[in-house]
Amino acid sequence: MTDVHHGEAPTALLLTLNVFLLLTAYYVIKPVREGLILELEGGAEYKSFMSGAIALLLVVLVPAYAAFASRVARNRLVVGVTVFFVIHLLLFYLASNVPTLRAQLGLVFYVWVGVFNMMLVAQFWAFANDVYDQERGKRLFPLVGIGASLGAALGAKVTAVLAEPLGRYQLMLVSAGLLTLCAGLFHWVHVRESARTAAESVPRRGAQRSSDSSAPQKRGFGFDLVFKHRYLRLLAAFSLTFTLVNTNGEYMLSKLFKEAASAAVKSGQIAADGAGNYLTAEYGDFYFYVNVAGVLLQTFAVSRIVKFGGLKIAFLLLPVISALGQSAFLLLPVLGVLRLSKTAENATDYSLNNTVRNMLWLPTTREMKYQAKQAVDTFFVRMGDVASTAVVAGAGVGLGLGLRAFALINLCIIALWLVLAGLIVRENERLSADPAPEGS
Numbered sequence: 001m002t003d004v005h006h007g008e009a010p011t012a013l014l015l016t017l018n019v020f021l022l023l024t025a026y027y028v029i030k031p032v033r034e035g036l037i038l039e040l041e042g043g044a045e046y047k048s049f050m051s052g053a054i055a056l057l058l059v060v061l062v063p064a065y066a067a068f069a070s071r072v073a074r075n076r077l078v079v080g081v082t083v084f085f086v087i088h089l090l091l092f093y094l095a096s097n098v099p100t101l102r103a104q105l106g107l108v109f110y111v112w113v114g115v116f117n118m119m120l121v122a123q124f125w126a127f128a129n130d131v132y133d134q135e136r137g138k139r140l141f142p143l144v145g146i147g148a149s150l151g152a153a154l155g156a157k158v159t160a161v162l163a164e165p166l167g168r169y170q171l172m173l174v175s176a177g178l179l180t181l182c183a184g185l186f187h188w189v190h191v192r193e194s195a196r197t198a199a200e201s202v203p204r205r206g207a208q209r210s211s212d213s214s215a216p217q218k219r220g221f222g223f224d225l226v227f228k229h230r231y232l233r234l235l236a237a238f239s240l241t242f243t244l245v246n247t248n249g250e251y252m253l254s255k256l257f258k259e260a261a262s263a264a265v266k267s268g269q270i271a272a273d274g275a276g277n278y279l280t281a282e283y284g285d286f287y288f289y290v291n292v293a294g295v296l297l298q299t300f301a302v303s304r305i306v307k308f309g310g311l312k313i314a315f316l317l318l319p320v321i322s323a324l325g326q327s328a329f330l331l332l333p334v335l336g337v338l339r340l341s342k343t344a345e346n347a348t349d350y351s352l353n354n355t356v357r358n359m360l361w362l363p364t365t366r367e368m369k370y371q372a373k374q375a376v377d378t379f380f381v382r383m384g385d386v387a388s389t390a391v392v393a394g395a396g397v398g399l400g401l402g403l404r405a406f407a408l409i410n411l412c413i414i415a416l417w418l419v420l421a422g423l424i425v426r427e428n429e430r431l432s433a434d435p436a437p438e439g440s
Helices: 009-038 043-069 074-096 105-131 134-162 171-199 223-228 230-266 272-300 302-331 335-359 366-398 403-433
Strands: none
Touching: 009 043, 009 105, 009 134, 009 171, 009 230, 009 272, 043 074, 043 105, 043 230, 043 366, 074 105, 074 171, 105 134, 105 171, 105 335, 105 366, 134 171, 134 272, 134 302, 134 335, 223 230, 223 366, 230 272, 230 302, 230 335, 230 366, 230 403, 272 302, 272 335, 302 335, 302 403, 366 403
């Protein structure tokens, strides 16, 4: 899979297990979220519009997270935030047992999951970036990423299998249990790596110039770091752009899935009140195949692409795949084509692109990893969703344009994506030579 040196396996495998459980927990409830909101009238449009609410919430949460990160040690930060989300899942389950609350749960849960998945995944990779220096991170991130791909595949399959017999609300408890295990693994890795760092008399070449991991970070608010540094501004612009393309594609897929569910009801294939469970199972099945493909790519391709093609080739593959998929849908606008193209696009995103995106943070400072990364990987990603909301409202609802128009819009945005990717790779090469970024 990749090169692992003597003594590196235990921590690498613990991190792999941690992200495996984290992504399993997320994908257990992600199809639940889709089913809850899509069974509402106008659910596909709600999905797009609620992104604005998520972005507004992150305007408050990102500075709050950064302020908390500046006051506590690394292990208290990652464990505390994980437990915070576990408590929320338990509260959602209790609310699902109250009929008046259950009727409103779809919108609230959609917003919450939109915050949960971004913040916890960003936090994990910030932690991994803090544990590893540049040389080890580039070798070992492909291995750690296998855990993410396997967890996503398992979580999606668990939901597809258990949605009917167990019930979707009980899946919230499954996710909460998995996250509790993640909190314990965070602390285990922290203790192990803190002992290793203390025992090293000579720092490894390329190690980050940062304070003891047990000490609080410098005070910051995330956004100020992003706007201060050119490299972080480019990463923020990239996150917004590629998310805009992806979310437009998800909206297109949601519309076609909803049409398929309506057709199944009309044909008598499913009962009228079974549309929600039908959509949950269909999404679970879709995510399963996406993540199986992601596992194969992560296991057999990612480390080799990075090693022999470098970050530049690895970073440019996803926009090329996205462009091919949107072009295919322009020629044949049916669910089968879009589902296949989104499977290829999402599988590449969750494996290769996800690994490379997190490698890009290796030459940054600790404060950037925990504080600026939260801003880039949460707020600016959600701003891409907000931009997609504007496209849906303007092109879809306002002008009444069909899904082919969305494919054409995506192709135009992908051109900008390619330009940003080139600039980021060039800036990364400059910073890798000097791991302490200068403000600009």
